[in-house]
Amino acid sequence: MSAKFLFFAQCADWMGRKDMEISCPNPIKIKELLKKTEILSPLVNKKDFLKVAVNQTMADLEKEVCDGDEVAFMPPFSGG
Amino acid sequence: MSAKFLFFAQCADWMGRKDMEISCPNPIKIKELLKKTEILSPLVNKKDFLKVAVNQTMADLEKEVCDGDEVAFMPPFSGG
Amino acid sequence: MEMKLPLCPLSAVDERINLTEQALSLDSAFSLIRSPDYGAVVLFAGTVRSLEDGKPIHGIIYEAYTEMAVKEIKKIIAAAEARWQVKLSVQHRLGYVPTGEISFLVSAAGKHRPEAFEACRFTVDEAKEKVPIWKAQYLQEKQGVE
Protein backbone atom coordinates (compact mmCIF):
# COMPACT_ATOMS: atom_id res chain seq x y z
CA MET A 1 0.00 0.00 0.00
CA SER A 2 0.97 3.63 -0.27
CA ALA A 3 -0.40 6.85 1.17
CA LYS A 4 -0.03 10.51 0.37
CA PHE A 5 1.51 12.66 3.10
CA LEU A 6 1.05 16.43 3.41
CA PHE A 7 3.10 18.75 5.64
CA PHE A 8 1.77 22.19 6.50
CA ALA A 9 3.36 25.38 7.87
CA GLN A 10 6.21 24.54 10.32
CA CYS A 11 5.82 20.83 9.53
CA ALA A 12 6.86 21.60 5.97
CA ASP A 13 9.89 23.50 7.32
CA TRP A 14 10.95 20.57 9.50
CA MET A 15 10.42 18.06 6.70
CA GLY A 16 11.98 20.24 4.02
CA ARG A 17 9.06 19.39 1.75
CA LYS A 18 5.31 19.89 1.44
CA ASP A 19 4.21 16.41 0.42
CA MET A 20 5.41 12.88 -0.42
CA GLU A 21 4.19 9.36 -1.12
CA ILE A 22 5.17 6.71 1.43
CA SER A 23 4.90 2.99 0.75
CA CYS A 24 4.61 0.31 3.38
CA PRO A 25 3.55 -3.33 3.25
CA ASN A 26 0.34 -3.17 5.34
CA PRO A 27 -2.10 -0.78 6.98
CA ILE A 28 -0.27 0.74 9.93
CA LYS A 29 -1.03 3.01 12.89
CA ILE A 30 0.31 6.56 12.54
CA LYS A 31 2.40 6.26 15.71
CA GLU A 32 4.06 3.12 14.31
CA LEU A 33 4.62 4.80 10.99
CA LEU A 34 6.36 7.74 12.72
CA LYS A 35 8.54 5.30 14.66
CA LYS A 36 9.51 3.14 11.69
CA THR A 37 9.79 5.59 8.81
CA GLU A 38 13.19 7.23 8.83
CA ILE A 39 12.17 10.07 6.55
CA LEU A 40 9.47 11.17 9.05
CA SER A 41 12.00 11.39 11.90
CA PRO A 42 11.99 15.26 11.98
CA LEU A 43 8.40 15.01 13.26
CA VAL A 44 8.99 12.44 16.00
CA ASN A 45 10.08 14.82 18.74
CA LYS A 46 7.18 17.14 17.88
CA LYS A 47 4.59 14.42 18.47
CA ASP A 48 2.85 16.20 21.36
CA PHE A 49 2.54 19.33 19.27
CA LEU A 50 1.44 17.75 15.99
CA LYS A 51 -2.09 17.67 14.68
CA VAL A 52 -2.91 14.86 12.27
CA ALA A 53 -5.73 14.50 9.77
CA VAL A 54 -6.54 11.43 7.70
CA ASN A 55 -8.58 12.09 4.60
CA GLN A 56 -9.24 15.62 5.80
CA THR A 57 -10.70 14.54 9.12
CA MET A 58 -8.89 15.01 12.44
CA ALA A 59 -7.35 11.81 13.74
CA ASP A 60 -5.11 10.70 16.59
CA LEU A 61 -1.87 8.74 16.44
CA GLU A 62 -3.74 5.45 16.96
CA LYS A 63 -5.50 5.87 13.62
CA GLU A 64 -4.56 3.29 10.99
CA VAL A 65 -3.39 4.50 7.60
CA CYS A 66 -4.71 2.48 4.66
CA ASP A 67 -3.90 2.35 0.97
CA GLY A 68 -4.68 5.58 -0.83
CA ASP A 69 -5.20 7.65 2.32
CA GLU A 70 -4.26 11.31 2.51
CA VAL A 71 -2.40 11.97 5.79
CA ALA A 72 -1.68 15.52 6.88
CA PHE A 73 0.77 16.63 9.59
CA MET A 74 0.03 20.08 10.90
CA PRO A 75 1.04 22.49 13.67
CA PRO A 76 -1.74 23.96 15.85
CA PHE A 77 -4.06 26.15 13.80
CA SER A 78 -3.41 29.88 13.94
CA GLY A 79 -5.78 31.37 11.40
CA GLY A 80 -7.89 34.41 12.14
CA MET B 1 -40.64 84.46 28.46
CA SER B 2 -40.98 82.24 25.43
CA ALA B 3 -39.68 78.81 24.55
CA LYS B 4 -39.27 76.86 21.34
CA PHE B 5 -41.24 73.62 21.11
CA LEU B 6 -40.40 70.72 18.80
CA PHE B 7 -42.69 67.79 17.96
CA PHE B 8 -41.21 64.61 16.51
CA ALA B 9 -42.72 61.63 14.67
CA GLN B 10 -46.26 60.86 15.94
CA CYS B 11 -46.16 63.95 18.15
CA ALA B 12 -45.94 66.05 15.00
CA ASP B 13 -48.94 64.16 13.59
CA TRP B 14 -51.02 64.79 16.72
CA MET B 15 -50.03 68.45 16.84
CA GLY B 16 -50.35 69.02 13.11
CA ARG B 17 -47.02 70.83 13.17
CA LYS B 18 -43.32 70.22 13.78
CA ASP B 19 -42.47 73.25 15.92
CA MET B 20 -43.81 76.44 17.47
CA GLU B 21 -42.94 79.24 19.88
CA ILE B 22 -45.02 79.43 23.06
CA SER B 23 -45.07 82.45 25.31
CA CYS B 24 -45.97 82.44 28.97
CA PRO B 25 -45.46 84.92 31.77
CA ASN B 26 -43.04 82.96 33.98
CA PRO B 27 -40.93 79.83 34.14
CA ILE B 28 -43.35 76.93 34.39
CA LYS B 29 -43.22 73.16 34.91
CA ILE B 30 -43.89 71.10 31.80
CA LYS B 31 -46.87 69.34 33.38
CA GLU B 32 -48.45 72.74 34.19
CA LEU B 33 -47.73 73.97 30.69
CA LEU B 34 -49.49 70.94 29.21
CA LYS B 35 -52.49 71.53 31.48
CA LYS B 36 -52.78 75.27 30.77
CA THR B 37 -51.80 75.62 27.11
CA GLU B 38 -54.81 74.91 24.92
CA ILE B 39 -52.73 74.39 21.80
CA LEU B 40 -50.81 71.50 23.47
CA SER B 41 -54.05 69.66 24.34
CA PRO B 42 -53.51 66.91 21.69
CA LEU B 43 -50.55 65.74 23.82
CA VAL B 44 -52.32 65.69 27.19
CA ASN B 45 -53.86 62.22 26.94
CA LYS B 46 -50.53 60.85 25.65
CA LYS B 47 -48.64 61.99 28.76
CA ASP B 48 -47.67 58.50 29.91
CA PHE B 49 -46.29 57.73 26.47
CA LEU B 50 -44.44 61.00 25.81
CA LYS B 51 -40.73 61.52 26.14
CA VAL B 52 -39.60 65.07 26.82
CA ALA B 53 -36.23 66.73 26.35
CA VAL B 54 -35.28 70.23 27.43
CA ASN B 55 -32.29 71.70 25.63
CA GLN B 56 -31.52 68.28 24.12
CA THR B 57 -31.35 66.50 27.45
CA MET B 58 -34.01 64.08 28.68
CA ALA B 59 -36.31 65.62 31.28
CA ASP B 60 -39.46 64.68 33.19
CA LEU B 61 -42.73 66.56 33.45
CA GLU B 62 -41.59 68.25 36.68
CA LYS B 63 -38.86 70.09 34.77
CA GLU B 64 -39.28 73.87 34.63
CA VAL B 65 -39.19 75.54 31.23
CA CYS B 66 -37.32 78.86 31.18
CA ASP B 67 -36.96 81.64 28.66
CA GLY B 68 -35.20 80.55 25.48
CA ASP B 69 -35.40 76.81 26.22
CA GLU B 70 -35.84 74.24 23.47
CA VAL B 71 -38.49 71.73 24.53
CA ALA B 72 -39.02 68.55 22.50
CA PHE B 73 -42.01 66.20 22.72
CA MET B 74 -41.22 62.76 21.35
CA PRO B 75 -42.72 59.28 21.13
CA PRO B 76 -40.56 56.34 22.36
CA PHE B 77 -37.45 55.97 20.24
CA SER B 78 -37.59 53.35 17.51
CA GLY B 79 -34.36 53.75 15.56
CA GLY B 80 -32.20 50.83 14.56
CA MET C 1 7.86 52.55 10.82
CA GLU C 2 5.99 51.59 13.97
CA MET C 3 3.04 53.95 13.94
CA LYS C 4 1.42 54.03 17.36
CA LEU C 5 -1.93 55.66 16.71
CA PRO C 6 -3.41 57.47 19.69
CA LEU C 7 -6.49 55.74 21.10
CA CYS C 8 -9.56 57.71 20.06
CA PRO C 9 -8.51 61.34 20.05
CA LEU C 10 -11.59 63.18 21.28
CA SER C 11 -11.47 65.63 18.40
CA ALA C 12 -11.99 62.82 15.93
CA VAL C 13 -15.23 61.43 17.31
CA ASP C 14 -17.38 63.72 15.13
CA GLU C 15 -16.32 62.08 11.90
CA ARG C 16 -17.24 58.68 13.33
CA ILE C 17 -20.86 59.78 13.93
CA ASN C 18 -22.96 59.97 10.84
CA LEU C 19 -26.70 60.69 10.43
CA THR C 20 -27.28 60.74 6.72
CA GLU C 21 -29.74 60.24 3.91
CA GLN C 22 -27.06 58.43 1.89
CA ALA C 23 -26.69 54.63 1.79
CA LEU C 24 -24.40 53.25 4.51
CA SER C 25 -21.32 51.20 3.61
CA LEU C 26 -19.64 48.63 5.84
CA ASP C 27 -16.28 49.13 4.12
CA SER C 28 -16.47 52.89 4.71
CA ALA C 29 -17.39 52.32 8.36
CA PHE C 30 -14.39 49.99 8.72
CA SER C 31 -12.09 52.65 7.31
CA LEU C 32 -13.28 55.10 9.99
CA ILE C 33 -12.06 52.94 12.87
CA ARG C 34 -9.32 50.71 11.47
CA SER C 35 -5.87 50.99 12.94
CA PRO C 36 -2.76 48.78 12.89
CA ASP C 37 -3.09 48.59 16.69
CA TYR C 38 -6.39 46.74 16.51
CA GLY C 39 -6.81 43.10 15.56
CA ALA C 40 -10.57 42.73 15.87
CA VAL C 41 -13.43 44.68 14.35
CA VAL C 42 -17.10 43.88 15.00
CA LEU C 43 -19.83 45.58 12.99
CA PHE C 44 -23.58 45.50 13.52
CA ALA C 45 -25.90 46.39 10.66
CA GLY C 46 -29.61 46.81 11.30
CA THR C 47 -31.52 46.34 8.06
CA VAL C 48 -35.09 47.04 6.97
CA ARG C 49 -37.14 43.85 6.89
CA SER C 50 -39.80 43.21 4.28
CA LEU C 51 -42.55 42.50 6.80
CA GLU C 52 -43.81 44.82 9.56
CA ASP C 53 -46.64 43.46 11.70
CA GLY C 54 -47.17 40.83 9.03
CA LYS C 55 -47.64 43.39 6.29
CA PRO C 56 -45.24 43.65 3.34
CA ILE C 57 -43.46 47.01 3.14
CA HIS C 58 -41.02 48.42 0.63
CA GLY C 59 -39.28 50.78 3.01
CA ILE C 60 -39.29 52.89 6.16
CA ILE C 61 -38.93 56.64 6.61
CA TYR C 62 -36.62 57.43 9.52
CA GLU C 63 -36.65 60.74 11.36
CA ALA C 64 -34.23 62.08 13.96
CA TYR C 65 -33.90 64.88 16.47
CA THR C 66 -30.47 65.35 14.99
CA GLU C 67 -28.71 67.66 17.46
CA MET C 68 -29.81 65.63 20.46
CA ALA C 69 -29.10 62.34 18.67
CA VAL C 70 -25.49 63.37 18.07
CA LYS C 71 -25.08 64.39 21.72
CA GLU C 72 -26.49 61.08 22.95
CA ILE C 73 -24.33 59.06 20.57
CA LYS C 74 -21.26 60.94 21.80
CA LYS C 75 -22.09 60.02 25.40
CA ILE C 76 -22.52 56.35 24.50
CA ILE C 77 -19.27 56.26 22.51
CA ALA C 78 -17.35 57.93 25.33
CA ALA C 79 -18.71 55.42 27.85
CA ALA C 80 -17.95 52.38 25.70
CA GLU C 81 -14.50 53.56 24.64
CA ALA C 82 -13.50 54.21 28.25
CA ARG C 83 -14.82 50.83 29.38
CA TRP C 84 -13.32 48.61 26.66
CA GLN C 85 -10.41 50.55 25.13
CA VAL C 86 -12.00 50.40 21.70
CA LYS C 87 -12.70 52.81 18.88
CA LEU C 88 -16.31 53.18 17.76
CA SER C 89 -18.40 54.53 14.95
CA VAL C 90 -22.20 54.96 15.01
CA GLN C 91 -24.17 55.72 11.85
CA HIS C 92 -27.89 55.92 11.14
CA ARG C 93 -29.59 56.49 7.85
CA LEU C 94 -32.45 59.01 7.75
CA GLY C 95 -35.30 59.60 5.32
CA TYR C 96 -36.43 56.76 3.06
CA VAL C 97 -34.60 53.45 3.52
CA PRO C 98 -35.71 50.63 1.19
CA THR C 99 -36.28 47.07 2.37
CA GLY C 100 -33.03 45.08 2.67
CA GLU C 101 -30.78 48.13 3.07
CA ILE C 102 -28.81 49.15 6.17
CA SER C 103 -30.54 51.66 8.45
CA PHE C 104 -28.21 51.49 11.47
CA LEU C 105 -24.51 50.70 11.59
CA VAL C 106 -22.29 50.35 14.67
CA SER C 107 -18.60 49.46 14.31
CA ALA C 108 -16.14 48.65 17.09
CA ALA C 109 -12.39 48.08 16.74
CA GLY C 110 -10.40 46.61 19.61
CA LYS C 111 -7.17 44.78 20.24
CA HIS C 112 -8.94 41.46 20.67
CA ARG C 113 -12.27 39.77 20.02
CA PRO C 114 -14.02 39.96 23.39
CA GLU C 115 -13.88 43.72 23.81
CA ALA C 116 -14.84 44.37 20.18
CA PHE C 117 -17.91 42.12 20.48
CA GLU C 118 -18.94 43.49 23.87
CA ALA C 119 -18.45 47.15 22.97
CA CYS C 120 -20.39 46.74 19.71
CA ARG C 121 -23.31 45.03 21.40
CA PHE C 122 -23.39 47.54 24.27
CA THR C 123 -23.40 50.45 21.81
CA VAL C 124 -26.18 48.94 19.70
CA ASP C 125 -28.36 48.35 22.77
CA GLU C 126 -27.67 51.78 24.26
CA ALA C 127 -28.26 53.59 20.98
CA LYS C 128 -31.61 51.88 20.44
CA GLU C 129 -32.68 52.95 23.92
CA LYS C 130 -31.30 56.47 24.13
CA VAL C 131 -30.95 58.04 20.69
CA PRO C 132 -33.95 60.07 19.47
CA ILE C 133 -34.58 58.45 16.10
CA TRP C 134 -37.90 57.08 14.89
CA LYS C 135 -39.47 54.89 12.28
CA ALA C 136 -41.78 57.71 11.27
CA GLN C 137 -43.59 55.85 8.50
CA TYR C 138 -43.87 52.31 7.11
CA LEU C 139 -44.35 52.34 3.35
CA GLN C 140 -46.62 49.48 2.45
CA GLU C 141 -46.21 47.32 -0.59
CA LYS C 142 -49.02 47.57 -3.20
CA GLN C 143 -50.51 50.79 -1.84
CA GLY C 144 -47.38 52.74 -2.69
CA VAL C 145 -46.39 55.66 -0.49
CA GLU C 146 -49.29 56.17 1.89
Added chain:
Amino acid sequence: MEMKLPLCPLSAVDERINLTEQALSLDSAFSLIRSPDYGAVVLFAGTVRSLEDGKPIHGIIYEAYTEMAVKEIKKIIAAAEARWQVKLSVQHRLGYVPTGEISFLVSAAGKHRPEAFEACRFTVDEAKEKVPIWKAQYLQEKQGVE
Protein backbone atom coordinates in the same frame (compact mmCIF):
# COMPACT_ATOMS: atom_id res chain seq x y z
CA MET D 1 -44.35 40.93 -3.59
CA GLU D 2 -43.64 39.13 -0.34
CA MET D 3 -40.53 37.15 -1.16
CA LYS D 4 -39.98 34.49 1.44
CA LEU D 5 -36.39 33.40 0.87
CA PRO D 6 -35.64 29.85 1.95
CA LEU D 7 -33.35 29.66 4.97
CA CYS D 8 -29.87 28.64 3.79
CA PRO D 9 -30.42 26.30 0.88
CA LEU D 10 -27.64 23.76 1.26
CA SER D 11 -26.55 24.17 -2.33
CA ALA D 12 -25.74 27.81 -1.70
CA VAL D 13 -23.31 27.37 1.18
CA ASP D 14 -20.32 27.00 -1.15
CA GLU D 15 -20.52 30.56 -2.37
CA ARG D 16 -20.55 31.79 1.21
CA ILE D 17 -17.19 30.13 1.94
CA ASN D 18 -14.21 31.89 0.48
CA LEU D 19 -10.49 31.18 0.87
CA THR D 20 -8.79 33.67 -1.36
CA GLU D 21 -5.64 35.66 -2.05
CA GLN D 22 -7.79 38.69 -2.90
CA ALA D 23 -8.60 41.47 -0.42
CA LEU D 24 -11.78 40.84 1.58
CA SER D 25 -14.67 43.31 1.48
CA LEU D 26 -17.28 43.77 4.19
CA ASP D 27 -19.85 45.07 1.71
CA SER D 28 -19.36 41.99 -0.49
CA ALA D 29 -19.71 39.71 2.54
CA PHE D 30 -22.94 41.49 3.46
CA SER D 31 -24.31 40.92 -0.02
CA LEU D 32 -23.70 37.17 0.34
CA ILE D 33 -26.03 36.82 3.33
CA ARG D 34 -28.47 39.72 3.15
CA SER D 35 -32.15 38.94 2.83
CA PRO D 36 -35.33 40.94 3.37
CA ASP D 37 -36.24 38.37 6.05
CA TYR D 38 -33.32 39.35 8.27
CA GLY D 39 -33.13 42.53 10.32
CA ALA D 40 -29.72 42.07 11.95
CA VAL D 41 -26.29 41.39 10.50
CA VAL D 42 -23.15 41.01 12.62
CA LEU D 43 -19.73 40.86 10.99
CA PHE D 44 -16.38 40.05 12.57
CA ALA D 45 -13.19 41.12 10.82
CA GLY D 46 -9.84 39.89 12.09
CA THR D 47 -7.10 42.23 10.92
CA VAL D 48 -3.31 42.01 10.84
CA ARG D 49 -1.78 44.04 13.67
CA SER D 50 1.46 45.95 13.25
CA LEU D 51 3.16 44.29 16.23
CA GLU D 52 3.80 40.58 16.75
CA ASP D 53 5.62 39.65 19.95
CA GLY D 54 6.61 43.29 20.26
CA LYS D 55 8.23 43.38 16.83
CA PRO D 56 6.91 45.58 14.03
CA ILE D 57 5.75 43.59 11.00
CA HIS D 58 4.43 44.69 7.63
CA GLY D 59 2.36 41.61 6.97
CA ILE D 60 1.65 37.92 7.51
CA ILE D 61 1.68 35.04 5.06
CA TYR D 62 -1.29 32.76 5.64
CA GLU D 63 -1.41 29.15 4.51
CA ALA D 64 -4.34 26.71 4.48
CA TYR D 65 -5.07 23.03 4.04
CA THR D 66 -7.76 24.20 1.67
CA GLU D 67 -9.89 21.09 1.09
CA MET D 68 -10.04 20.27 4.79
CA ALA D 69 -10.59 23.92 5.74
CA VAL D 70 -13.66 24.11 3.51
CA LYS D 71 -15.04 20.89 5.00
CA GLU D 72 -14.53 22.15 8.57
CA ILE D 73 -16.09 25.52 7.78
CA LYS D 74 -19.13 23.76 6.30
CA LYS D 75 -19.57 21.77 9.52
CA ILE D 76 -19.37 24.90 11.65
CA ILE D 77 -21.81 26.79 9.43
CA ALA D 78 -24.27 23.89 9.48
CA ALA D 79 -24.12 23.69 13.27
CA ALA D 80 -24.57 27.44 13.78
CA GLU D 81 -27.33 27.81 11.20
CA ALA D 82 -29.29 24.97 12.76
CA ARG D 83 -28.87 26.36 16.26
CA TRP D 84 -29.71 30.03 15.62
CA GLN D 85 -31.72 30.13 12.37
CA VAL D 86 -29.18 32.43 10.76
CA LYS D 87 -27.33 32.63 7.47
CA LEU D 88 -23.53 32.66 7.63
CA SER D 89 -20.51 33.41 5.53
CA VAL D 90 -16.88 32.57 6.43
CA GLN D 91 -13.96 33.99 4.48
CA HIS D 92 -10.20 33.85 5.04
CA ARG D 93 -7.51 35.54 3.07
CA LEU D 94 -4.45 33.46 2.11
CA GLY D 95 -0.93 34.36 1.02
CA TYR D 96 0.45 37.77 1.92
CA VAL D 97 -1.85 40.02 3.98
CA PRO D 98 -0.47 43.48 4.80
CA THR D 99 -0.76 45.06 8.24
CA GLY D 100 -4.17 46.68 8.82
CA GLU D 101 -6.01 44.57 6.24
CA ILE D 102 -8.69 41.96 6.89
CA SER D 103 -7.45 38.36 7.14
CA PHE D 104 -10.60 36.67 8.47
CA LEU D 105 -14.22 37.63 7.96
CA VAL D 106 -17.31 36.02 9.48
CA SER D 107 -20.79 37.38 8.74
CA ALA D 108 -24.07 36.32 10.32
CA ALA D 109 -27.57 37.46 9.33
CA GLY D 110 -30.54 36.75 11.58
CA LYS D 111 -34.01 38.01 12.27
CA HIS D 112 -32.92 39.79 15.42
CA ARG D 113 -29.79 40.99 17.23
CA PRO D 114 -29.17 38.27 19.80
CA GLU D 115 -28.93 35.37 17.38
CA ALA D 116 -26.82 37.33 14.90
CA PHE D 117 -24.32 38.29 17.63
CA GLU D 118 -24.22 34.81 19.15
CA ALA D 119 -23.91 32.95 15.86
CA CYS D 120 -21.14 35.26 14.66
CA ARG D 121 -19.15 34.88 17.86
CA PHE D 122 -19.62 31.10 17.94
CA THR D 123 -18.48 30.79 14.34
CA VAL D 124 -15.40 32.96 14.90
CA ASP D 125 -14.37 30.91 17.96
CA GLU D 126 -15.04 27.57 16.30
CA ALA D 127 -13.23 28.51 13.10
CA LYS D 128 -10.14 29.64 15.00
CA GLU D 129 -10.07 26.32 16.81
CA LYS D 130 -10.98 23.89 14.03
CA VAL D 131 -10.04 25.25 10.62
CA PRO D 132 -6.56 24.29 9.34
CA ILE D 133 -5.14 27.71 8.52
CA TRP D 134 -1.80 29.05 9.74
CA LYS D 135 0.18 32.21 10.08
CA ALA D 136 3.04 30.64 8.17
CA GLN D 137 5.37 33.63 8.27
CA TYR D 138 5.59 37.05 9.94
CA LEU D 139 7.23 39.59 7.66
CA GLN D 140 9.25 41.93 9.80
CA GLU D 141 9.53 45.63 9.24
CA LYS D 142 13.00 46.91 8.23
CA GLN D 143 14.37 43.52 7.26
CA GLY D 144 11.92 43.16 4.40
CA VAL D 145 10.71 39.71 3.41
CA GLU D 146 12.81 37.30 5.44
